[in-house]
C-alpha cells in the first residue's frame with residue numbers, strides 16, 4: 001500500500017513537539033511492514049535540510065490567489081529516515097527556518113497543500129491513502145473532492161489525525177481566493193462559526209478521522225475550542241488509536257544522548273549515573289528525589305501552575321525535593337519560572353529553551369516526571385519516561401488516562417490525580433516523596449514500568465487496518 005503522510009513536522013527534520021515524533025516514526029514502522037510510506041512536508045532551512053542530499057523530482061508553478069508561485073518537490077536521496085521524505089519548497093514563502101508563527105502562516109500552509117495536490121495530479125503512481133496530520137493539511141480532503149482541478153484524485157481515501165484539537169488554523173472568508181477553484185455550493189463544508197476552519201473541514205470531509213487516544217476521541221465532544229457540536233455530530237467517523245514510541249530512538253540501552261546506558265536489570269545503577277550527571281549540571285543533591293517537567297510551557301500542559309505549585313510544595317518540603325523544568329512557551333510562564341529559580345536556587349532549576357539531548361538525559365536521570373496537563377490528546381513524555389524507568393505523575397485526562405495506572409491499583413506504575421490544580425499537584429508531589437523513601441518499592445515499580453510495551457507495532461497495525469477498511473467506504 002502506498003501511503004502519503006502530510007505534516008508540518010517530522011523528527012528529525014523539524015520538531016516543535018509530539019507531532020514530529022509520531023510522523024517521524026509511524027511511516028518507518030509502515031515501511032518495515034512492507035508498505036511504501038512517505039512523508040510530505042514543507043521545506044525549512046534547518047540543520048537537517050542543510051546536511052542531507054536531495055533531488056528535485058518535480059518543478060512547476062501554481063497560483064495562490066493572484067500570486068504566481070514557483071515550487072519544487074525535493075526528495076531525500078539516501079533514505080536516511082527509513083522512509084521516503086518529500087519537501088515542498090516555494091522560494092520566498094516556504095523556505096524559512098521556523099515552522100510556525102510567521103504572519104503569512106495561513107498562506108504558507110494553503111500553498112503547501114496546493115503544491116502537494118498539483119504534484120500528485122501529475123504523478124503516474126497515485127497513493128492508496130493520504131494521511132493528513134493536524135490542521136496544516138486539513139484542507140486536502142475537501143480540495144480532493146470539491147475542486148475541479150483535482151477530480152482525478154477524488155477517489156483517494158483520506159485519513160485525518162488530530163494531534164491537537166485546540167488549534168484549528170481558522171481564517172477569514174476574505175482569504176477564500178487563495179484556494180483553487182472550488183464548487184461554491186460546497187462552501188458549507190469549509191465553514192465553522194463564520195470562518196474557514198481547516199480542522200472542522202477535515203473532520204467532515206476525510207474518509208475517517210482519528211485521535212491519538214481513545215479517551216481524547218470522547219473528550220473532544222466536551223472540549224475542543226468551539227468544535228464540540230461538530231465532534232458530537234461526526235462521532236461515528238472517529239477512531240481513537242494510541243500513539244506508539246520509536247524504540248530505536250527512545251531506548252535507555254542504546255541512547256547515545258544519555259550519560260550511561262542501562263536496561264531493566266541495571267536500572268538502579270543506570271539511573272543513578274544519569275541522575276548524577278543532571279545533579280552536577282544543575283547543582284542538585286543526588287540523595288533527594290528529583291521531579292522534572294519537560295514540555296511546551298502552555299496552558300494546555302498546566303505549565304502556568306508550575307511555579308505556584310512548586311512554591312506551595314516547597315513550603316512543606318523545602319530541602320527534601322528538587323524540581324527541574326525544561327521547556328519554552330508563554331512568556332509569562334517563562335518569567336514566573338525564572339523567578340522561582342531565583343527564589344529557591346537550591347531546590348529548583350529551570351532551562352528555558354528547546355534541547356533534545358537534555359530531554360533524553362532528564363527522562364533517564366529524573367526520578368519522577370510531572371504532567372499536570374489540562375488537555376493531553378495522547379502525550380508521549382509519559383511513555384518515554386516509563387521506558388526509562390521514571391515514574392510519570394499525570395492528571396487523569398486523554399492519553400494520560402489511557403496509558404498510566406496509579407501504583408496504588410493492581411499492576412499500577414504511576415501517580416494519577418484528577419485535577420489540574422495546585423492542590424492536586426502538591427498531593428502528587430507528597431506521594432512521590434513518600435514513595436522515594438521506600439527504595440525497594442520504587443525499584444520494583446521501575447522494573448514494571450520498563451517492561452511495558454508502548455512500541456508502534458500494535459498502533460501501526462491499527463492504522464493499516466483502518467486504511468484497508470476505507471476501500472469499501474463510499475463517502
Ligand SMILES: Nc1ncnc2c1ncn2[C@@H]1O[C@H](COP(=O)(O)OP(=O)(O)O[C@H]2O[C@H](CO)[C@@H](O)[C@H](O)[C@H]2O)[C@@H](O)[C@H]1O
Nearest residue numbers: 017018019163295327353354355356359376377378379380
Ligand atoms: N523544551 C523541550 N526540549 C526538548 N524536548 C522537548 C521540549 N518540549 C517538548 N519536548 C519534546 O516534545 C515532545 C512532546 O510531545 P507531547 O506528545 O508530550 O506533546 P505535544 O503537545 O507537542 O504533542 C501533541 O501531539 C502529540 C502526538 O500525537 C500528542 O502525544 C500530544 O498529546 C499532543 O498534545 C516530546 O518528545 C518531548 O520530549
